[in-house]
Amino acid sequence: MSYLAGKELRIVGFLCNWCSYGGADTAGVGRFKQPTDLRIIRVPCSGRVNPLFVVKALLNGADGVLVSGCHPRDCHYSDGNFYARRRLEMLKRLLPFLGIDERRFHYTWVSASEGARWKNVVTDFTKAIHELGPFHQKEEKTECS
Amino acid sequence: MRVGVFICHCGNNIAGTVEVAKVAEAARMMPGVAFATTYMYTCSEPGQEEIKEAIKREKLDRVVVAACSPRMHEVTFRRTVEKTGLNRYFFEMANIREHCSWIGEDKELNTNKAIEAIKLAVEKAKQNKPLFPAKFKINKRVLVIGGGVAGMQAALDCADGGLDVVLVEKSPSVGGMMARLDKTFPTVDCSICILGPKMVDVSQHEKINLYAYSEIEEIKGYVGNYQIKIRKKATYVDWSKCTGCGACIEKCPSRNAFDYFNFGVAPARAINIPFPQAIPKKAKIDAQFCRQFIKGKCGVCAKFCPVGAINYEMKDEIVTEDVGAIIVASGYGLIDLDKLPEYGGGRYPDVISGIQYERILNASGPTSGHIERPSDHAEPKTIVFVSCAGSRDKSIGIPYCSNFCCMYIAKQAILTKDHIPDSRSYVFYMDIRSPGKGYDEFTRRAQEEYGVQYIRGRVSRIYPKGKKMIVKGADTLLGTQVEIEADLVVLATAVTATTDARTLAEKLHISYDPHGFYVESHPKLRPVETNTSGVFLAGACQGPKDIPASVGQGSAAAAKVLSIFSKDTLESDPQIARVNTNICVGCRKCIGTCPFGAIEEQQLRDGRIIANVIETVCAGCGICNSTCPCGAIQLQHFTDNQLLAEVNALCLT
């Protein structure tokens, strides 16, 4: 593992290009200090996030997955985040059946201007994952890819 | 595959908290990476040259730049690699500044994070395929939303540049807030005298098609090809016949209608023309105050109209216009006085807002420019101005400065002295914000030449005592409480987004900030662009702004539109969905989910029905991609394989 064992956990974030990725940029420009665990994958829209990506990330080694898009009704593509919300809510309910604590997955909305909010989202989610601890030591899962 | 990795120091911005040399060293070890280096400023000209040389020298076929946000420089570097003959989509960017060096405090953790961000980008780049944009024709007409000074400027500049302009104004006349002002700072020239000619130009310009008293119903399409539905609200007056003679207004028996133009300073008639210089100068009926609509009988206006223009049966009408670009200049709103209960606004008639005072000062206003207070029409001798009435007030959710109140208060205080030489004006202020050209001199003039008393402190309460209003404030420079017995109190009420700003943004697919102001593409370098290509901003819809700034933005937005319309075709973004005809089973799920109607059925020669993406309509969101049960439809540049490569780069290794 290339993450710094003991100091960080693996958290993967899927961020929509228009709102949340911009919000994370805004947080950076504003120098809002955040925990470093999160790794960001840029997608055009939260509606592009296939729930399988989340499951794959968790089963393959991630300790937490965060999806963040535009606020409902503020989607760059009209309704993409509504699709995302429906799918991701369903996913949240299904995770326990896959042996995954649903708290390891979180989805939220952050707009491009909400740098401070982004910082809080990252800080809170990272804290929550650290409270849950590393996923794969506790719950030995067969790797699938 | 030979990937080249270029790591930017960005001066100290990145190198200060990330060990870039170590990052480069780690990058060299990544599978597929043939070359990795660091550079002080990769985006500089020599920085870009270095990339080009390295591509040739090292025979690189994929390029990763680890620097700032791709939202900042992706376009720059794509252009750089393209110049060497490489497809621009063979380029990937790793954000190690906004998402890394600026937010993490531990150098070791930051360095590691930067390495992982590059690994992710390298894996993605290895999966990238060449993509080629198509060209499409554009409709060189422009829609301007809002007929205030910013919108009119934009419309006139576009029209003078030869474009057909559709101008949509919500209220019955163009002119916006500026048409309500008496004078303008810092020159104290008459507002309508400088705005009037522009309003006439708008109405007479052959290239401008004005829809007054109309609103945007629906917006469909994309840059170059928008279809707009406009709701023409029922005026109950046939404007093709109305001559604006005013006979109907004179006879209207319903004399207690709310006067929107005058912000309720005096009552209006149910049928009205907002102000003498209105463009178009046509009457309209406010149905909620009209007896014909409330009681079902009256008909006075119809009886007196000399041209028979009154039509009580009129309905809203929807018209469609096709345009290629949109300029949003929808303006601002003001908080209601009753948001400030400690000031008694709305409860006591002699506590009014700055815009109401502006109407009282105005020669064409309800008092014909005579200053009188609402309660008893007496001429006030002591006038107190309260700045930041709601602005910079977190407790009511308005933490920002409203930008122009300091200046208009100084102007109103000066005008008050001009109107009533034996009056005394007091201004409660926290800071005097006057950074424009000639602005600070102007606020000094108010104090030095006109004897306006500036008191540094906020007002806590305003209450009536006899015929006076007691203003209880602080003078923090004296370090004490002060009280003024005023005849009239003017509150510089906070500027807000318009009440329907959010709804309009949602129709336009542009973002707004927590206060409802529209978000520009870049706060410094792209101030009139939005993140939706083809949609531009002008004026106070983006944030509180005075007249010069609004006019400047109107022209800037027009220049942006003229520049995209200078070509006959636009390049389409090839990052769109594509169907693999061999895999598609024709389940039609994607057709149902596409928000843009960009997917249609297509029958293959063998009779199979499959999905087909209409290239010019697809906006590239990828919703279809995550809907497709068999992975047949893939969003180019963000395919399942490409995203999974990123996931695996983070998790599996």
Next chain:
Amino acid sequence: MSEKEYIYFPGCSLEASAIEYDMSVRKVLAALGVKLIEPDDWSCCGSTPAHSVDHVFAAAVAARNLAIVEKMGASTVITACPACLSAFKKAHLRMKKEEGFKKEVNAILDEPYNCGVTAKSVLQILVEDIGPKPVAEKVTLDFPDLKVAPYYGCIINRPPEIMEFDDPENPMAMDNLMTSVGVKVCDFAFKVECCGAAFGVAKRKMVNELSSKVLSMALDAGANCLVVTCQLCHQNLDLRQGQINNTMGSSFNIPVLFFTQVMGLTYGYSPQELGIDKHNIQAEGLLKTRRPVEERIKEEQEKAKAKKPKAKKAEEEES
């Protein structure tokens, strides 16, 4: 009317110097079919002196009473005294919000408080739980000459995040209640100004000055009586009115009544039953002007009859 039951916390003042407030609260609520249960062995809420010592201590003396109420199985306690109300609400909200604070408070209490009790004012339950209609139905006497200035005092609505009732700048609960019982209310600008609070003893002159402003603004507003919700305000405005006149050289002689007393008067209780005879400024003259409510109704009907034809005519002319 459905029988309502509340746990009622009188507080120290309402047992002694403001006993008439207690009397009138009990009378009026009984008339409205509300049963009051006084918790056994309640103690002082701590008021201002306690929170000038320490916040944990202040919360503890208040929460001791909340714990007693909680043990009785109730989730609401009502009180007429704004100081008790404020002490209860502050203790409750902070203990609910901060786990550490709750622990500290409970550590010095004999019985722990588990944050299950909401404190409300008598005014609040009259407005929210009983409502204007039942309140109005009990009225038997009309008070044509009475014009009250409703004086809420400083803390019954403030700060709004803690008191969670009515508007902090322009409260209307008591205005509306007075209107419901047929009493004329003036627009009183000093509704929420401070009268000097608990400084009466230690800083008499200061309190006299502040209270005198409240009285003079009430007169300016055209009132001939102040109506209050707080016994400390009452003490400063009524009991100290003579002191005010001495200090300020004024000659105020304006009665100050508790809002429950005014309600009681319209319900037909005698001034003695409501303890009005215990006040410093007697309102005898005003009290004599009460008359059966039927008289007013009759008068109004006659007026309406006289007016109607004219009004109709005017309207026709206009259209």
Next chain:
Amino acid sequence: MEPINLTEKTDWQFIDQVKKESLQDPALCYQCGNCTAGCPYTKYFDYPVSQVMRLFQTGQKETILNSRSIWLCATCETCTTRCPCEIDIAHIMDVLRIIARRENYVSEKDVKTFYDSFLSSMKHHGRVFEVGILMGYNFKSGHLLADADLGPKILGKGKIHFLPTRIKGRDKVAEIFRKFQEMRKNRV
């Protein structure tokens, strides 16, 4: 007025202490003066509220704790209600008063004496006994006849009890006092 050497005279520890005890941040205050403007007691204060806030921002411990203002604040909550920066100023005043009491800075002896008299009544009887408080105050403050003029006005009206109401649980209230003292000792 003496110039203040901010390098030497900024008590950073005091700023932190008040921040911690009040859970309020002085940096949020932009000195608009609204608190001073609305405060009914400004006239009687030696430092108006906004200046107390300023002294807090600049860490002027001695000046604040010696000020009369913190004792004359009646917690009427006007400042807190109207503060545009959502600072609970009344609570800060409260905390300053607590610190002043704890560290023996008492500029308004009468106010403290009255509070003490109140608390002692509460400690002994469980409820406060108004006549007792007044007598206790008059005795300790030396203002032997304070409010004596009010006596005739209420005598015979059934308002004055010459004996306190003693509750059964008064030992429990006294216990709160005792346990609190103990807790405070442990805190230090």
